[in-house]
Amino acid sequence: MKLTILGCHSATPRTNTNPTSQVLEIKNHMFLIDCGEGTQVELRRNKIKFNRIKHIFISHLHGDHYFGLIGLVSTFRLLTRETELHIYGPKGIKEIITLQLKLSDSWTNFPLIFHELTSKESELIFEDDKVKVYTIPLKHRIYTNGFLFREKENERKLDIGAVLNANIDRAYYQKLKQGADVVNEDGVLIDNISVTKDPIPPKSYAYCSDTAYNEDIIPIINNASVLYHESTFLDKNENLCERTKHSTARQAAIIAKKANVETLILGHYSTRYNGYEGFLLEASEEFDNVLLAKDGKSFDFSSLSLV
Amino acid sequence: MKLTILGCHSATPRTNTNPTSQVLEIKNHMFLIDCGEGTQVELRRNKIKFNRIKHIFISHLHGDHYFGLIGLVSTFRLLTRETELHIYGPKGIKEIITLQLKLSDSWTNFPLIFHELTSKESELIFEDDKVKVYTIPLKHRIYTNGFLFREKENERKLDIGAVLNANIDRAYYQKLKQGADVVNEDGVLIDNISVTKDPIPPKSYAYCSDTAYNEDIIPIINNASVLYHESTFLDKNENLCERTKHSTARQAAIIAKKANVETLILGHYSTRYNGYEGFLLEASEEFDNVLLAKDGKSFDFSSLSLV
Incomplete structure (x- = not known):
């Protein structure tokens, strides 16, 4: 299981920071999670083969999490893709994408299958013989889901x-x-x-962005191998969390601790700060095993567990 | 009058090539022409102040010419812009942008004014005391306009x-x-x-992308100071022009010659070729004053006329 961060910054793309997108490699799947503007270029930069992406999970319809999707779908089309593509995201995403395909008179040659989400309860949205994916309802300004990717039990x-x-x-x-x-x-x-003998324990990855501090997610993400939790702010701007429905690094760490996850990865940083050390410092006061996401950085889950 | 090329490549954004977008500085206006994915980052890279952009002209609804627009509008909003923004483009563009603003519950604080185009005849779409802007109906797979930016006569x-x-x-x-x-x-x-004494002669800029070879535009762009004409292909791929409704560099140069423009700038290159010299060579066989667009390059119209 391997996670590649294509972008982990909030709000707007800049010359040196990318909005949210990441690729989770799990049991031969390449799951794309969120797709901010410029994601297709970051996929190229990170040498991820477009054809291996068959499932895209969109957390919510704020632009920094999905404005790159229409471009990626269009590029797949131009590259004469035939493999089907599944898109999981909030209700409305199908209309946004298909309206643009219609107006450009550019229907895809490949099957484009939307799985629109509306439930406020955690639900199973993908399953095959090796992997299950569940939604994690989050608390944000608009309807938002995190996603829990869980390997099934390996054989004894x-x-x-x-x-x-x-x-x-x-x-x-x-x-x-x-x-x-x-x-x-x-x-x-x-x-x-x-x-x-007991099998290799299955690993799991919980992606939670964007969200205010929300203990309701703890039973869903409990004991996850890795939790990516947004940490838009530092303590000194905690007052912004209520209005914006974001979290501080410290709040992310408290959730990690209460949910007993093995490793916490922080991301979705506000670009108001210089450097990332503050996020690490404040989170580490609450939880031991904290890592910082960085655009272009990969995390191998088998070596993470040795930390 | 100054033109800055943010991107001049066709189809898909890549790590080292950008889709179409350019900024025309004319009589204190900063007109943004087309807005492919990643345009907002290129604006930053080229140090163009967001607030100076008040008019955006979109030629057509193929993604490489407008997928960056929703991101730019959203960023203007996040930056608490108050200045009004005018968007000129084909019918449908308002629905695309407003649908996404609605679904993200993110209406702009600034007035966002759409001027949707449907006419197949050239029409005056902008005028103030110093500048006029006309559409140039082009021949492409979907409804497409070029734009003619014309300074008014200067004072004697x-x-x-x-x-x-x-x-x-x-x-x-x-x-x-x-x-x-x-x-x-x-x-x-x-x-x-x-x-x-006679005033300084007014300058004009004709932007024609994307289009098949089309002599109907000649009376509209006649005697323009600068013509930017797409040149997606080289001679050896001329057979692709009919189906794709694009032009070769040579065809662009023939239009430039017949329209008696002063300078031709080539762009909208297909990424199938290595290097740009072929475009220059083939166009120069038909027309003397040919320049190559390049991402990040600026053209000062006063020095161009000295060429």
Whole structure:
């Protein structure tokens, strides 16, 4: 599982900062999360193959999270893409995209499938044999969802010595991996746990941007491997959080602690500050394992867990 | 009069090429012409003050000419702009922009005034005391206009020696500048031309992108100081012009010659070619005064005329 930050700044794109977009590589998927203006150029810069992106998750319809989407869809079209593209986002996103395709007389050659979201409860919006994606309802000025990406349980690992000792037919190995007890060659029921080892624990990634401090998300993101939580402001501007429905770095860290996540990544920085150390310092007073997002930076989740 | 090219490439933004956008400085106006994705960042890079932009002209609703508009409007809003903004473009542009403002619950604080275009004939769309702007109907896959920016006649210059000699009251000087004959202190009618000199000739700029070869535009752009004409292709790909409704560099130069313009600037290059010399070479076989647009390059019209 690997996260690449294409942009992690709030409000407007600038010559040296990009609005929000990131790519999550999980079980052979390349999930694009949010798509601020300029995302297609950042994808190129980070050498991410356009064709591998089949699912795009849009948190909300503020421009710094989606103004790059129509350009990306249009570029896919110009590149004669045929692979289907799924877009998950708030109700309205389909109208925005299709209106522009219609007026430019440029329908896509590939299937463009919208999954419009309206629920205020967390819901399962994607599932295949290895991954589940849930929404995380957030508290912002307009309807907004975070997303929880969860690997499914991996298969149990065979304890080969024990399996051979137990005289189990090879035909049952797959059942053992799936956790079942099986009957051996001698007609004895073998307890699964006596011949298998625990699988590699599945990892999960919770993306929460944009949101005010909101403890309601804690049960949803509980024990996540990695939490990306917006931290638009520092303590000294905490007074802006209520009106803008954003969080401070400290608030992000309190959520991380209460939700018992392994690692917190901060991002969605206001561009009013010089440097990022303040975010790290204030969050680290509340929670131990804090990392800073940075445009163009990648996080490998297997090495993060060693921190 | 000064033209700054923010982007002059066709189709999709890339790490080192920008889609179409340019700024024309004319008689204290800063006119933004087209607004591809990333234009707001290029405005910053070229240090053009956002507040000086009060009029935006959009040629057509293909993404490489307008996908940056909603982001720019939103940034104006975030910067608490109060100055009114006029947007000229094809019918539909108002719906695209206002739909997105509505869904993000982000109405502008400044007056946002749309001038939607539908006419297939050239029409006057802007006029003040110093400048007129006309549409140039182009031939493209969807409804498209170029724009002709024309300085009005400058005032005649007083030939001070002759004026004093002619014994004309100071109160009539402004009338003289405006070209009127006046009666002098001795009751004699003074012929304007005997006491004034010709004004600096007004300049004009014709922007024609995107378009197939189209001689219908010649009477409209005739004698323009500068013509920017798209040159998407080289001769070897001329066969693509018919389907895509684009031009070659050579065709742009033939239009320049037939319209008797002073200078031709080429742009809207297809990114299939390496380098730009081919465009210059092929156009120069048809027309003498050819320049190449380049992202970030400025053209000062007063020095251009010396070429």
